[in-house]
Amino acid sequence: MKKILKRMLLGIGILIALIVIFFVGYMLKAKSEIKKMTPTETKEIISNIYSIQDSFTNMYLIKDSASYIAIDAGNNLDVISEELKKLNIEPDQVTVVLLTHTDADHVAALSLFKNAEVYLSKQEEQLLTGEKSRFLFFGNTIDTEEYTLIEDQQIFNIGNWKIQGILTPGHTFGAMCYLIDDKYLFVGDALSLKEGKIDKFNKLANIDTKTATISIALLTKLPYAEYIFTAHYGYTNDYKKAVEFWE
Secondary structure (H helix, E strand, O other), X not given: OHHHHHXXXXXXXXXXXXXXXXXXXXXXXXXXXXXXXXXXXXXXXXXXXXXXXXXXXXXXXXXXXXXXXXXXXXXXXXXXXXXXXXXXXOHHHEEEEEOOOOOHHHHOOHXXXXXXXXXXXXXXXHHHHOOOOOEOOEOOOOOOOOOEEEOOOOEEXXXXXXXXXXXXXXXXXXXXXXXXXOOEEEEEOOOEEEOOEEEOOOHHHOOOHHHHHHHHHXXXXXXXXXXXXXXXXXXXXXXXXXXXXXX
């Protein structure tokens, strides 16, 4: 009996050690990837479109009269609050948040925007309900139970802006890009930008990089697009050049 117990304890110890080694290795790789990221500083990029830098992440704001539409909700509530002050924007002026996906570095400051209606893709909801897992058996969470679900290719208007949701699974099951007024493409973590050209997002953070690569191809066929805004690799004002050599 004692031998069996010892073997069980040894087996459990080995399993725990392997899990610890795995997580340490994962975190070291993640830290290395984060160092490669090139977010844009907090500023007005062009008229009515603003970048908010939060460490290695960007969220964006689109001005609509006296209110704002947010693309994602940042990595840290306190940092986002301070960055908004630099632009003289109050959190209560944000009336809509369009989530590209529900990873923590895109939703952490969601509770700051108390007046905002939240939108996300129908497929992404699976990570919130527990139908699917983001990492091992862990799902995602957001600080609200009230949100509007968007279908792939759904077109809707918010204020003076036309918005099209484009489902781009791969990074997460329901990752969604937003094409605003046919010109401004907000991609979240669907892809990266390197020297002005699109590239794959890092494999470490993707659920399925093969699917993500197929999704990127969808984003290269937007005839009127001019800008691409990413969540971690800045932006470009030359869509055609950025997608020109993608295969």
